[in-house]
Amino acid sequence: MRDLYSEANALNNSLKIELGTTMTTFPKIRTLISGRGMLGLCFLLLAVSVPGATSADATAINGTSSDNGSVSTLDRLHAGLFINYDKHTQPLDKAGEASEVNMVLNINFIDIDEMNGKMTTHCWLSIRWTDERRTWQPEEYENITRIHLRATEIWTPQITLFNAASDDDGFLVHTEVILTHKGEFLWVPPAVYTAYCNLNMINWPYDEQTCKLQIGSWGVSNLNADFERTEKGIEYNKGMQSAEWQIIKGETNFVRYYYYSYLEYTLTAQRRSNMYTAIIYTPASCFVILALSTFWLPPHMGGEKIMVNGLLMIVVASFLMYFAQLLPVLANKTPLVVVFYSATLLLLSLSTIVEVGVLYLSTAKHKRRVPDCLKKLLHGKFGSWLLLSHFSCEAEQQTETNKEMDEHVYDNADDDPLDINPAQVPTSRAIQFDWALLATAVDRVSFVAFSLTFLILAIMCGV
Numbered sequence: 167m168r169d170l171y172s173e174a175n176a177l178n179n180s181l182k183i184e185l186g187t188t189m190t191t192f193p194k195i196r197t198l199i200s201g202r203g204m205l206g207l208c209f210l211l212l213a214v215s216v217p218g219a220t221s222a223d224a225t226a227i228n229g230t231s232s233d234n235g236s237v238s239t240l241d242r243l244h245a246g247l248f249i250n251y252d253k254h255t256q257p258l259d260k261a262g263e264a265s266e267v268n269m270v271l272n273i274n275f276i277d278i279d280e281m282n283g284k285m286t287t288h289c290w291l292s293i294r295w296t297d298e299r300r301t302w303q304p305e306e307y308e309n310i311t312r313i314h315l316r317a318t319e320i321w322t323p324q325i326t327l328f329n330a331a332s333d334d335d336g337f338l339v340h341t342e343v344i345l346t347h348k349g350e351f352l353w354v355p356p357a358v359y360t361a362y363c364n365l366n367m368i369n370w371p372y373d374e375q376t377c378k379l380q381i382g383s384w385g386v387s388n389l390n391a392d393f394e395r396t397e398k399g400i401e402y403n404k405g406m407q408s409a410e411w412q413i414i415k416g417e418t419n420f421v422r423y424y425y426y427s428y429l430e431y432t433l434t435a436q437r438r439s440n441m442y443t444a445i446i447y448t449p450a451s452c453f454v455i456l457a458l459s460t461f462w463l464p465p466h467m468g469g470e471k472i473m474v475n476g477l478l479m480i481v482v483a484s485f486l487m488y489f490a491q492l493l494p495v496l497a498n499k500t501p502l503v504v505v506f507y508s509a510t511l512l513l514l515s516l517s518t519i520v521e522v523g524v525l526y527l528s529t530a531k532h533k534r535r536v537p538d539c540l541k542k543l544l545h546g547k548f549g550s551w552l553l554l555s556h557f558s559c560e561a562e563q564q565t566e567t568n569k570e571m572d573e574h575v576y577d578n579a580d581d582d583p584l585d586i587n588p589a590q591v592p593t594s595r596a597i598q599f600d601w602a603l604l605a606t607a608v609d610r611v612s613f614v615a616f617s618l619t620f621l622i623l624a625i626m627c628g629v
Contacts, residue, residue, distance in 0.1 A: 243307045247300050247345075253321045256386065257297035267295045267323050268392035271381065271418075271431055273402040276411050278363065278375055278435065281494050284331045285363040285377040285433075291338065293323060293353045294392060301349040312346045320345075322353060323389070328380035328428055332360040367493060369628065370501040371442035374414070375435050382421075382428020389427045391418045400431055411435040446503060449485070450510070453478055454620050457514055460521065461613035465605035468525025475518045482511045502627035509623050513616060520612050527605035536600040544603050552610040554603060 257265045275288040304311050317340040325338055338355035345351055363377035382389055391399030399418035415434035421427060456478055460471040489504050536544075544554060 239308050239310065240313060243302060243310060243313065247302065248319075251320075253319060256321060256323075257295065257299070259296070260298055264386075264388060265295050265297065266388045266390055267293060267383075267386055268390050269293050269325070269381070269399075269429060270392045271379070271400045271429075273400070273413065273416075273433075276402075276408050276413060276433070276435060278365075278377070278411060280365060280367065280492075282331075283363055283365050283494065284360055285375075285435075286358065286360045287379065287433075288356075288358050290354055290356055291325060291381075292392065293325065293355075295323070295351050297349045297351065299349070300345060300351075302347050304347050310347070312344055315343045315345055317341060317343050317353065317355075320351070323383050323386045325381060325383050327359045327361060328382055329361045329378065330359070331362045365494070366499060367501045368499055370493065370503060371437055371439045371446065372628070373437055375411075375437075377433050377435070379431040379433070380421075380428050381431065382426060384426045387422065387425060387427050389420075389429060391420060391429050399429065402433075410438055412438060446485075449481075450503075450506065453482060453510055454624075457510070457517060458613060458617055458620070460517065461609045461616070463609075465524050465528035465602055465609060468521050468528070471521040471525075472518055475514050475521065479511060479514045479518075482507055482514065486511070506623060506627040509627075510620075513619060517612070517616065520608070524605045524608050524612075527608065528602045530601070531594075532597055532601045535597050536604055540604060541600060544600075544607055549607070552607050554607060554610075 259265045270292040272290040272292060273287055274290065277286045278284070279286070320343060322338075322340075322343065338357055341353070341355045343351055343353045359379055359381070361377060361379050363375060365375055367373060398416055400416040402413045402416055412435065413433055414436050415432075417432040419430040419432065421430055456474060460474050463471055485507050486504070489501070489507070493501060493504070535541075543549065
């Protein structure tokens with residue numbers, strides 16, 4: 167028993183020694199989830215937790231792809247082109263100078279506000295520049311020759327209108343930019359420009375207006391017109407034509423200063439005047455015809471003449487009020503058609519005064535005869551020129567009748583207590599007829615004078 171007890175104690179001591187040694191030499195537990203392993207585990211859990219995730223997503227995380235489609239090629243091309251690219255700096259050419267910016271103005275629509283002296287232009291700007299560092303070989307990128315870029319991610323020239331007449335004429339819209347494999351950028355943004363215009367309304371409505379657009383950049387000093395694609399650096403024949411205006415001429419002038427430059431586009435627009443011919447010049451012709459026709463009415467119809475002239479004066483005054491609302495007030499540049507209408511109003515007033523005098527001559531009870539010098543003119547060649555021969559014949563017949571009546575009344579001259587020859591004393595009716603004949607002559611002379619005046623006025627005003 168003692169031997170068994172001693173063996174058990176010895177075994178127990180050996181176990182304690184082994185356990186103690188094992189506890190003291192046990193290795194430290196190593197953390198499996200740490201650093202890069204933690205990041206990979208997170209992506210793995212995310213790929214497993216998202217519905218529809220496949221092994222292709224996992225391969226995309228590692229930057230490899232089994233599909234060599236155009237999308238990945240474009241991404242690779244884009245990444246290679248714009249490494250270390252600064253969109254706030256203008257590209258440089260081979261000589262280290264800032265690259266030139268060429269621009270073409272394509273006009274679609276034009277409108278002119280006469281009251282405010284402004285021209286509004288709807289247009290497109292074709293802007294081109296070159297970056298020598300943004301080129302590639304199409305063979306290396308599946309024959310891709312051009313790519314589309316957002317204007318906000320690359321450098322674009324800050325184009326604006328220098329002579330802007332509106333607060334809305336700021337910078338251009340950020341449309342997409344096309345980049346070719348030769349490093350050529352093409353940007354075609356739309357623009358609506360409103361500029362001040364020095365109007366000349368003298369020949370309205372057959373006028374031609376010349377306005378200027380000063381388009382440029384404060385930071386680009388080498389802005390040029392693209393004469394290689396258009397002869398004048400401006401295009402206006404392909405756009406939608408305005409209902410009232412038509413561009414007949416366009417010129418481009420390049421203005422360069424030390425720190426900025428701009429392109430000055432000079433546009434000459436002609437008004438389409440077909441409608442104005444119907445509403446302005448046709449009534450003017452009618453006014454002239456009616457004003458002259460009143461001189462051919464009989465002298466005793468002076469009341470009708472004055473009434474016609476009064477109605478014409480009211481209508482002409484209404485047209486002048488219409489012109490005042492339609493046209494701007496311009497110093498020393500009054501439209502000739504307005505001058506014609508105002509002169510017509512003045513001539514109608516003078517015609518009314520003449521008709522009042524003619525009415526007085528033909529209807530008043532005159533006691534004196536017409537002076538002999540005027541009577542000779544009325545019964546001579548001057549009267550025949552005025553077509554007064556018919557009235558003269560009636561006067562002669564009336565005079566012969568009066569003579570016969572006088573001879574019948576006075577058979578013997580000795581019986582006349584006053585010893586007056588009745589044949590030499592015209593009756594009151596004959597005297598009245600002579601004055602009416604004079605009034606008719608005044609009408610005919612006035613007709614000739616007013617006709618010449620209207621003709622000269624029409625030639626001067628171009629009506």
